[in-house]
Amino acid sequence: MTSTTRHCYDYPHPAVTTDVITFRVRADQLQVLLVRRANPPFQGRWALPGGFLDIDEDLEQCARRELAEETGIRVTHIEQLHTFGRPDRDPRERVISVAYLATVRQDDPAQPVAASDAAAVRWFPLDELPGLAFDHGQIIDKARQRLRDKLEYTSLVFQLTAETFTLGELQRLYEAIHGSPLDKRNFRKRMLGLGQIEETGHTRRNGKHRPAREYRIRHPQRVEYF
Amino acid sequence: MTSTTRHCYDYPHPAVTTDVITFRVRADQLQVLLVRRANPPFQGRWALPGGFLDIDEDLEQCARRELAEETGIRVTHIEQLHTFGRPDRDPRERVISVAYLATVRQDDPAQPVAASDAAAVRWFPLDELPGLAFDHGQIIDKARQRLRDKLEYTSLVFQLTAETFTLGELQRLYEAIHGSPLDKRNFRKRMLGLGQIEETGHTRRNGKHRPAREYRIRHPQRVEYF
DNA sequence: CCAAAAGTGTTCACCGTACACCCATGA
DNA sequence: TCATGGGTGTACGGTGAACACTTTTGG
Numbered sequence: 001m002t003s004t005t006r007h008c009y010d011y012p013h014p015a016v017t018t019d020v021i022t023f024r025v026r027a028d029q030l031q032v033l034l035v036r037r038a039n040p041p042f043q044g045r046w047a048l049p050g051g052f053l054d055i056d057e058d059l060e061q062c063a064r065r066e067l068a069e070e071t072g073i074r075v076t077h078i079e080q081l082h083t084f085g086r087p088d089r090d091p092r093e094r095v096i097s098v099a100y101l102a103t104v105r106q107d108d109p110a111q112p113v114a115a116s117d118a119a120a121v122r123w124f125p126l127d128e129l130p131g132l133a134f135d136h137g138q139i140i141d142k143a144r145q146r147l148r149d150k151l152e153y154t155s156l157v158f159q160l161t162a163e164t165f166t167l168g169e170l171q172r173l174y175e176a177i178h179g180s181p182l183d184k185r186n187f188r189k190r191m192l193g194l195g196q197i198e199e200t201g202h203t204r205r206n207g208k209h210r211p212a213r214e215y216r217i218r219h220p221q222r223v224e225y226f
Numbered sequence: 227m228t229s230t231t232r233h234c235y236d237y238p239h240p241a242v243t244t245d246v247i248t249f250r251v252r253a254d255q256l257q258v259l260l261v262r263r264a265n266p267p268f269q270g271r272w273a274l275p276g277g278f279l280d281i282d283e284d285l286e287q288c289a290r291r292e293l294a295e296e297t298g299i300r301v302t303h304i305e306q307l308h309t310f311g312r313p314d315r316d317p318r319e320r321v322i323s324v325a326y327l328a329t330v331r332q333d334d335p336a337q338p339v340a341a342s343d344a345a346a347v348r349w350f351p352l353d354e355l356p357g358l359a360f361d362h363g364q365i366i367d368k369a370r371q372r373l374r375d376k377l378e379y380t381s382l383v384f385q386l387t388a389e390t391f392t393l394g395e396l397q398r399l400y401e402a403i404h405g406s407p408l409d410k411r412n413f414r415k416r417m418l419g420l421g422q423i424e425e426t427g428h429t430r431r432n433g434k435h436r437p438a439r440e441y442r443i444r445h446p447q448r449v450e451y452f
Numbered sequence: 453c454c455a456a457a458a459g460t461g462t463t464c465a466c467c468g469t470a471c472a473c474c475c476a477t478g479a
Numbered sequence: 480t481c482a483t484g485g486g487t488g489t490a491c492g493g494t495g496a497a498c499a500c501t502t503t504t505g506g
Contacts, residue, residue: 009319011278013239016311016322052237055320059311083309083324085285094281096242096322098309168457185460186496193494208505209457394485411487412469419467434478435484 014085014094018063019050019136021143022075024104025160029125030147030176032140033104034132035070035118041091042133044119048140050097051117063100071121072113075102077159081143089135097134101143106173107162148178155196158217166204166212167191240311240320244289245276245362247369248301250330251386255351256373256402258366259330260358261296261344267317268359270345274366276323277343289326297347298339301328303385307369315361323360327369332399333388374404381422384443392430392438393417 022033034046051066053059060078067073081099089095104110112121124130126144129137150156151174160173171187191197198218203211248259260272277292279285286304293299307325315321330336338347350356352370355363376382377400386399397413417423424444429437 009241009278009321011241012281014242014279014281015237016240016242053240053311053322055238055240056313058313059309059322080308082306083285085279085324087282087284096279096285096324098311098322166458183496183498184458185498188459189461190495205504206457208455210459210503212458392485409469409471410485411471414486415488416468431477432484434482436476436486438485 012094014096015090016053017050017095017097018053018059018066018100019048019097019139020063020067020075020078020100020102021048021081021140022067022073022102022104023143023147023160024108024123025106025173025176026123028172028176030144031123031125032129032143033067033071033073033112034122034124034130035114036120036122037133038117038119045133046122046124046130047133048099048136049118049121059098060100063098063102067102069116070114070118072115073104073110076105076108077156078102081139081146084135084139086135097139099139099143101146103156103159105162106160106165106169151177155217158196164200164202164204164214164216166206166214168206168212170215238320240322241316242279243276243321243323244279244285244292244326245274245323245365246289246293246301246304246326246328247274247307247366248293248299248328248330249369249373249386250334250349251332251399251402252349254398254402256370257349257351258355258369259293259297259299259338260348260350260356261340262346262348263359264343264345271359272348272350272356273359274325274362275344275347285324286326289324289328293328295342296340296344298341299330299336302331302334303382304328307365307372310361310365312361323365325365325369327372329382329385331388332386332391332395377403381443384422390426390428390430390440390442392432392440394432394438396441 024031035049037043037045037047049067049070053062078100081101083098085096114121167188171182175181196218197215200214200216202214204214205211250257261275263269263271263273275293275296279288304326307327309324311322340347393414401407422444423441426440426442428440430440431437
């Protein structure tokens with residue numbers, strides 16, 4: 001458990017980890033993926049999936065790898081969120097965590113599978129979070145805020161939708177993320193006006209109601225600024 | 227130069243540094259503070275001020291400290307920008323750099339003084355940057371983009387102005403940052419309409435022209451979203 | 453025919469933009 | 480009196496917000 005390491009630079013080296021906040025929307029709820037820690041510290045607590053950076057590994061690759069190892073989940077989109085480094089955030093030694101925000105499509109059938117350091121994996125609705133290990137509560141707060149902000153000025157939503165979707169689904173997705181209801185007519189007018197989506201030509205029948213037109217993203221496009 | 231270090235976690239530890247992109251506006255130019263490296267690697271090259279994280283030090287504090295040690299500069303505002311960690315970004319060993327974006331007031335009289343690892347310190351206009359060490363060119367690009375973006379939706383500008391300023395000065399500052407000229411009447415209407423600034427009651431005489439009204443920030447306020 | 457979601461337009465307030473002239477000062 | 484930056488208002492177009500009824504389907 002204790003090791004010695006050679007360094008070129010004559011400074012003590014902190015540990016570096018990545019943690020991943022993975023969002024999806026299911027049942028009109030915004031959810032995050034958490035793992036139950038199999039090992040100390042915080043053994044048995046829920047936490048963000050993540051782990052130590054390999055010495056020749058890119059940061060983003062580390063985030064993807066740790067997520068895959070602990071949960072089996074592969075994400076649609078991933079981006080760096082913020083780096084958390086309070087000296088006391090890990091009780092054992094100094095740990096710097098580079099946090100990533102990731103998304104999974106609404107219709108992704110993949111079931112998370114606990115493995116590696118994870119004793120269990122589960123999607124949690126954001127308003128029913130358990131007590132979390134480390135500073136992971138704060139990290140999730142920051143990620144949620146970022147997600148909400150980016151809804152307004154990027155096309156990040158389309159990383160959370162299914163490949164095709166109805167306007168009703170899209171609206172419920174927006175509403176799930178920033179919590180308040182939207183006006184249907186205004187919402188549709190805006191979405192169609194932005195020219196980001198187009199009809200597939202099909203309709204989707206939803207139970208016993210009027211079938212809805214199906215849409216897709218027009219050009220596979222940037223998630224960043226329009 | 228080579229050391230051994232004990233770690234609790236059984237993983238090789240990369241080095242962690244902070245680098246600071248410090249902006250100011252002077253002579254209607256947006257400028258960044260650079261240091262000439264006194265030591266290898268990249269000895270003699272210009273680089274961002276920054277250095278290794280002390281083991282019990284907060285990340286932001288490290289950024290401030292390294293900046294002060296190498297240049298003597300104290301900033302008005304500092305915020306985390308992004309973490310850069312390409313495996314090959316430092317030729318000697320793996321180094322993760324947490325970059326910070328900082329600002330200095332336009333009228334700050336402090337002169338930078340080279341010390342510690344810096345052989346020299348200088349403010350460079352952004353369009354006359356020298357060749358830079360490491361990936362510092364990319365880091366500056368990202369910082370510049372962030373600064374430009376935040377001009378639009380935060381009150382970050384007021385971390386770059388003097389304590390008091392005229393509307394002409396403020397407009398030239400905006401123009402220096404995003405590079406294009408603005409309409410005077412529209413600029414003034416917007417600035418006054420936002421209610422973020424107020425007259426001090428004084429006027430400023432500027433050479434042989436009509437004196438300009440002097441303004442200050444109304445409530446010392448958030449730099450983040452309005 | 454009933455329940456439930458899909459679909460549809462207009463009005464208004466506000467905001468960003470384009471645009472040109474007079475004012476106060478020092479030399 | 481002239482050169483220079485300071486200071487001012489109006490008209491137009493686009494966008495976000497409020498707001499209610501008809502259509503289509505399955506049961």
